[in-house]
Amino acid sequence: MPQFELVSEFAPSGDQPTAIAALVRGIKEEKKSQVLLGATGTGKTFTMANVIQQCQRPALVLCHNKTLAAQLYGEFKDFFPNNAVSYFVSYYDYYQPEAYIPQRDIYIEKDSSINEEIDRLRLLATSALVSRRDVIVVASVSCIYGLGSPKDYLEMMIPLHVATEINRDDFLRRLVEIHYERNDIELSRGKFRVRGDVIEIWPAYEEFCYRVELWGDEIEKLSIIHPVSGESSKPLTDVYIYPAKHFVLPQSRVDAALEEIELELNQQLAKFQAEGKLLEAQRLAARTRHDIELLREIGFCPGIENYSRALANRKKGEPPATLYDFFPDDFLLFVDESHATVPQIRAMYNGDQARKSTLVDHGFRLPMALDNRPLKFEEWNNRRHQTVFVTATPADWELDQAEGEIVEQIIRPTGLVDPVIHIHPARGQVPHLIEQIKERAERGERTLVTALTKRLSEDLVGYLK
Known part of the structure; x- marks a missing residue:
């Protein structure tokens, strides 16, 4: 089995050696949560790479947006050229979720544009996870959304x-x-x-x-x-x-799921009819029976994820399988910029449920569509294994999880320190600015001035001219 092999012309320096040793020690002591408090420019990514290399465990690096994930993916690819470094973010270039606005009786059909290369990288990530251990996946928070079962994925290989x-x-x-x-x-x-x-x-x-x-x-x-x-x-x-899609099932499982879908359809139709909601009943019957026919004939239908509870043989309210389920039990989780990432994870479930509840109430989806969802925050917290929260500004929740213990990384490998900041009153700020610019110009230096708005910067340029 291949081992993680870190390739870099630089050795850890500054606060990095101390931080790496402390994090590795905490992982070996089986601490569930640690906080790496790293100032900007201290090389936190290199520290994470060294921890992975020393622990020799699969790792998930969780980011709060695609841009940061892409940046970290490129850096980890450079650090581990001989290992499986994967990228797992939402594969939509454009995404308009299915929605209904009852106040104006407007139904918005799901519309999306899939990025084929990102779709390939997502499938590459899961195929690597089920076939080897030297895997690092850099993912956005969208990885807590439901994905096909790893058991079915592996059985269909x-x-x-x-x-x-x-x-x-x-x-x-x-x-x-x-x-x-x-x-x-x-x-x-x-x-x-x-x-x-x-x-x-x-x-x-x-x-x-x-x-x-x-x-x-x-x-x-x-x-x-x-x-x-x-x-x-x-x-x-x-x-x-390996399968060409994450939602993949043997036909025998599809046939069994169809019985559950039809049962829930009949129950929901009876409910609508008892409430006098005939339009909603007709709408739900037409849409669901069309999907059932497609599933029976070709094993797939648009919006198949809305039937994932029945297809995966899950109970009502049971959390969906996600990317986390493809990892072995001893994987490491790094939550990058955790002060921004953790609040996103908290908010995702509630926003998703509000939209889908409206669809269910008005006959556009069966109630089981509510179980096609991201993990609740509590479910995510229970599923995460040994975690390192990486941030310059840890929130109270991260500090509480780490029981107040912080691994600091303040001194940069370059030895550069932050500039001294002087705060001056707003009154007389422009004359003071001109004085400072003249002083820098006499020394042959340049000056960068930042303004609050575009209009203010234009006015300042006109004044200085």
């Missing part, structure tokens, strides 16, 4: 081994079951093509394709090929094909 028997038609059928589409003309991500006994598959999570060559019912050859040129670059003895 297709293993291929050279010199083993496989029925060609059964193999093609299984590819379709895990949401790969057949296209014999144009091969693209998440699709496969068949040419006689040669099957070429482009995994939804890779940038290359697999070629499977059969001799009768035996796998004769496995290889990696370039998706454009088709040239074979590397022969293989084993290949594992």
Whole structure:
């Protein structure tokens, strides 16, 4: 099994060695929560990387927005070029959630644009987590939303081994079951093509394709090929094909779920009719029965996540499976900028429930749609394992979780200190500013002046001219 291998031309310096040693010691002592209080520019990412390398455990780095996640993903990729560093954020370039405004009788249908590359990286993250331990996932808070079950995801994986028997038609059928589409003309991500006994598959999570060559019912050859040129670059003895979507189930489970969906539909229709809500009943019946037919015929429908409680065989109110469930029990969690990330996690559940409750009350969704949700804060807190809250300004909750113990990282590796700040009264500020500018100009230095608004900065420029 590959080990984490930190690659850097720099060694820890400043406060980093002390902070790394303290955090590693706390992890080995099985402390659930620690706080890394790191000033700006002290190299907190490098400290996290060293902790991961010394502990040799899978890690989840949680960020409060996509921009910060992308920045950290790039840094960790540089620190761990020989390990699996993955990026897991919302894959929508544009997202308009399904909603209903009863005051104006306006229904807003779900509309979205999926970023194919981010979708690939999300699938790459989960495929790495179920196949190896040297994995770092940098994720936004959207990772606490429901995802398919890791158990189903792993069970639906297709293993291929050279010199083993496989029925060609059964193999093609299984590819379709895990949401790969057949296209014999144009091969693209998440699709496969068949040419006689040669099957070429482009995994939804890779940038290359697999070629499977059969001799009768035996796998004769496995290889990696370039998706454009088709040239074979590397022969293989084993290949594992993971599903093209996170929500994946065997058809037997889908059939069982349909019974539960139909039962809840009948109960909700009876409720609406008893309340005299005939329009809501008609609306719910038409939409749900259309979805049931799609699930029965092709095993998928738009908005399938709204039926995830039945499909995953969960009880009412039971938390959904999330990215956390793909990690082993001993993974490390780093909550970056925790003063901003933790409040976001607190707020996500309530906002989601308010919107979906309106949809359920007016017949657009079954009540089970309420269980397609992010984790509640308490559920997230219970699921997180050993955690390091990384921030320059820890909030009371983080300090309470760490029982007041703080690992400080104040001295920068560069040795640079913060400039001395002088506060002057607002009265006479412009003459004072001009005096300071002249003083800097005499020394051949430059001056940067920041103003509160664009208009104020324009007026100041006009005055100085």
